[in-house]
Amino acid sequence: MTAAGQWQQALLDAIRDPQWQPDPDFPAAGLAVYRNNYRVGLMEWLAQLYPICRQLLGEEFFTALAREFVRVTPSRSGNLHRYGGELAGFIAGFAPCAGLPYLPDVARLEWALHRGYYAADAAPLAAANLAAIDPASWGRLRFGFQPAACVLASNWPLAAIHAWHQPDSARQPVDMQQPQPLLLYRDSVGDMQLTVLEYAAAAFCHALYQGSTLEQATTAALALDSGFDLQATLLLLLRCGALATVEEAS
Amino acid sequence: MSFTSQTLIASALTAVVAMTVAAPAMAAEKEKCYGVAMAGKNDCAAAGHSCAGQSKVDKDPMDWKYVAKGSCSQMGGMLEPMKK
Numbered sequence: 001m002t003a004a005g006q007w008q009q010a011l012l013d014a015i016r017d018p019q020w021q022p023d024p025d026f027p028a029a030g031l032a033v034y035r036n037n038y039r040v041g042l043m044e045w046l047a048q049l050y051p052i053c054r055q056l057l058g059e060e061f062f063t064a065l066a067r068e069f070v071r072v073t074p075s076r077s078g079n080l081h082r083y084g085g086e087l088a089g090f091i092a093g094f095a096p097c098a099g100l101p102y103l104p105d106v107a108r109l110e111w112a113l114h115r116g117y118y119a120a121d122a123a124p125l126a127a128a129n130l131a132a133i134d135p136a137s138w139g140r141l142r143f144g145f146q147p148a149a150c151v152l153a154s155n156w157p158l159a160a161i162h163a164w165h166q167p168d169s170a171r172q173p174v175d176m177q178q179p180q181p182l183l184l185y186r187d188s189v190g191d192m193q194l195t196v197l198e199y200a201a202a203a204f205c206h207a208l209y210q211g212s213t214l215e216q217a218t219t220a221a222l223a224l225d226s227g228f229d230l231q232a233t234l235l236l237l238l239r240c241g242a243l244a245t246v247e248e249a250s
Numbered sequence: 251m252s253f254t255s256q257t258l259i260a261s262a263l264t265a266v267v268a269m270t271v272a273a274p275a276m277a278a279e280k281e282k283c284y285g286v287a288m289a290g291k292n293d294c295a296a297a298g299h300s301c302a303g304q305s306k307v308d309k310d311p312m313d314w315k316y317v318a319k320g321s322c323s324q325m326g327g328m329l330e331p332m333k334k
């Protein structure tokens with residue numbers, strides 16, 4: 001690294017770590033401006049990225065949470081869009097949030113909506129792709145999901161919490177005892193959509209999403225509900241374009 | 251493979267394949283430009299203070315207790331008293 005490169009790296013390190021003064025030539029007042037801008041920029045980004053968490057906690061609490069998160073979580077990309085995915089895990093271990101045990105899942109949902117919105121396009125899998133496969137190997141099929149799609153297993157009413165915080169919401173009280181595992185996907189207009197999955201269908205979709213074969217996922221769903229409707233669940237996945245690839249497990 | 255899931259897979263996939271479900275059009279075909287920001291999430295505005303020439307000073311709170319004053323209580327989602 002050149003001398004200029006080393007100097008720039010030392011400055012960046014000093015901006016990220018307020019306790020560190022690597023070079024007596026960095027004036028404290030100037031460094032403070034950089035440190036403030038860095039911190040405020042990331043905190044404002046978190047506030048935009050997690051609007052529901054912010055509303056749930058209120059402005060002051062969220063700002064304090066964001067400040068703590070930024071303090072221990074350095075930005076690792078020049079692209080602000082990649083910052084903040086660890087907030088759910090941070091909240092789960094953050095004692096002041098212990099009274100809101102569903103908050104980590106809400107953060108997980110908001111991050112998935114954000115990443116899905118900006119994810120790359122992939123051609124959706126069609127039923128015709130399945131027709132070309134020998135029925136004898138159907139049980140060994142593995143599916144790849146769209147980069148924009150994901151399955152969120154959760155014990156909390158994520159769809160209801162999401163709906164409650166939309167601008168046109170009627171704001172009916174949310175039943176916190178009602179788990180709502182979700183399938184998230186991007187529709188043909190490019191907006192993210194949430195579909196609540198029934199219990200066994202959620203186990204099926206989650207298993208497929210994690211890379212299980214069709215047979216393993218079906219067995220897992222049937223263990224929860226012998227009346228599991230595989231056909232309807234596959235149709236749902238195909239109709240919303242959540243799947244992208246299929247391959248036979250070796 | 252268990253007999254039940256084998257049977258279910260055979261019948262369900264036969265039906266799905268026969269229905270020739272059309273996959274939805276891709277977003278790209280609807281002229282969504284790559285890199286267009288979600289409403290209200292303009293990158294420049296997100297990093298606001300640095301490119302808009304405004305500044306906002308973030309001070310560490312002196313003696314502040316974490317009390318949720320947001321929508322969690324209205325929504326029915328305050329499950330236990332917040333720790334101070």
